[in-house]
Amino acid sequence: MLILALDVVDHERALKVAKDTAEFVSAIKVNYPLVLTAGVDVISELSEIRPVIADFKIADIPYTSGLIAKIVFEKGVRAVIAHGFVGRDTLQEVRRVASDYDGEVYVVTELSSTGGKEFMSEHALEIAKLAESVGCDGLIAPATRPDRIRAVKSAAPSLKVLCPGVGAQGGSVEDVMKAGADAIIVGRAIYNSPDPRESARRYFEELRSVREKI
Ligand code: C5P
16 A cells, blocks of 8 residues: 655645555555645645545644544544654544544654664554554654564554655665565655655555565
C-alpha cells in the first residue's frame, strides 16, 4: 500500500498532486505544513479524493488530544496519528473518540529521523505493546531503520505498520517490505518530482513487484 505524505504548502498544488496521483495512492497523509497554510477545510476536500490520515502527531493531555481528534474526524479523516510516548490515558481517549467515527488510530513508536534514536527508540517496543493493548490499529515505524520495523512488528504482531522515510530520507521499498511493513509513506520523492503522477506510479509498481518476491 502506498500512502502519499502531502506536505506541500500551497492549496491548489496540494489538490493537483492529490488528484494526479490518486490512481496509485491508497491514502493521503496530511501534516501541519499543509493545514497551517491551506486551512483545515483542505482535509474535507482531500477526503473526497482519497481517505485522509491526519498526522498531527497528537501528544497532549487526554482532553486536548481527544478534542484534536474530534475536530479532524468531523472534517472527514479516516485515521489519526498520535505519539505513543504520551502514555496510556491519552491513547485511550484518542481511541475512544476515533471509535465514535469508526476511525483508525496509528501510533508513532520512534521518528524516522536520526533524532528518533536519541530518546524514542529505547521505549519503542513498550509503545508498540501499549498501542496494541489500547486497541489502536497500527504503528508508524521508521523506513530508515528496517530492523526497528521488525522489532515493533514482533512486539505487537496484531498491528499494521506504516513506514515513512522512503525516498527523501533514504529508506528502500524492498528493505521496508521485507521487514514486514504494511504500507510505505512517501512525500517529497513524489510531490517534489517533476512528474508526481509518474513517481507515484513507479512506487506503486515497485511495491507490487517486491510483494511478489516476498
Ligand atoms: O518527504 P518524506 O517522504 O520524508 O515525508 C515523510 C512524512 O512522514 C512527513 O510528513 C513526516 O512528518 C512523516 N513522519 C516521518 N517519520 C515518522 C513519522 C512521521 O517522517 N516517524
